[in-house]
Amino acid sequence: MKKTVLVSGGAGFIGSHVTVELVEAGYDVVVADNMSNCDMTCFEGVTKIIGRRLPFVQMDFCDMEAVNRLFEEYHIDAVIHFAAFKAVGESVEMPLLYYRNNLLSFINVLEAARTHGGCNVLFSSSATVYGEPEELPVTERSPRQPATSPYGNTKQMCEDFLRDAVKAYSEIKGIALRYFNPIGAHPSALIGELPRGVPNNLVPFITQTAIGKRECLSIFGNDYPTPDGTCLRDYIDIVDLAKAHVCAVSRMLDGRMKEPYEIFNVGTGRPVSVLELVTAFEKVNGLKLNYRFAPRRSGDVTAIWADPTLANEELGWKAERSVEDTLAAAWAWEKHLAGK
16 A cells, blocks of 8 residues: 655645655655745646646645645555745744744644654755854754754754654654755756745856846855855755655664664765855856855854765665756756746
8 A cells, every 4th residue: 555645835846856765755745835835836847757747735834724635535554744944044034933933833733643544754944053153064963052053043943843743642653864955856857946935045046147136146245265265065956856865764664773763964075165056056057157255154154064874874865866967966956947
């Protein structure tokens, strides 16, 4: 009997790619999203890629009644929770919005998982929980530092919610995937990152600048203590990241977890600077970007990248796509959106 996976926030960037990989791995998938940070473009793209339409529920996970109705309508074997706001800078400006949405939505998911016969919960966490790390690369044993933004704080708190719920309720099992900087698009160019308004993430701002939607790309800070003065990050291809979720779900559903609550870093282990990424985009796509250096942005850490050994060994997963292939896919997606 096929297992059913609920993907909350599944019409967005990461959720849509994870949905494709889950379907291709043989799972039944239910997608739910309140559409606060996306439209139906990626969901329609998923339909084209897999050749059929999946169940879709437009709902807000902060609404407990709606969450309960969803769990009553479908027998959910696992939940992958993406329904959260995710922009570091925006969270600094609007902390209460982030706390209300990100915390309440996840509490409701955990409550529903507990009261509807038990469930496996996969939480979409982030490398932001490591703050400004003391040692690099970071492992799962690296200490969590005080969050540098409300967004990062919500990730830490939700990890704690999951850890404590698993400890208290034997019917819940949980995995937190701490991922680094997802970029790129599906090789089909039918789904990718599509932010509303001005992008908060680097790559869509790069592609929108390249296609002429944005006049200039701002690189925040060129005076960091790094080789070229710009921040160092671990950029991971979105399809590689999506495959890690499938590996984690199968680990939960197949009963292969060694502990009822587990944590895995999902990254490449290769640091790339912001300026290096911009230069690589220009080279692989034969373009010249208009960019300028701007003052540092509040909440940004200097450098962070993963030690992905645990995920490699325990999940049987490894990042495979090159930065060049990833940036070519991101540009193909931008051109697809523009009808070029």
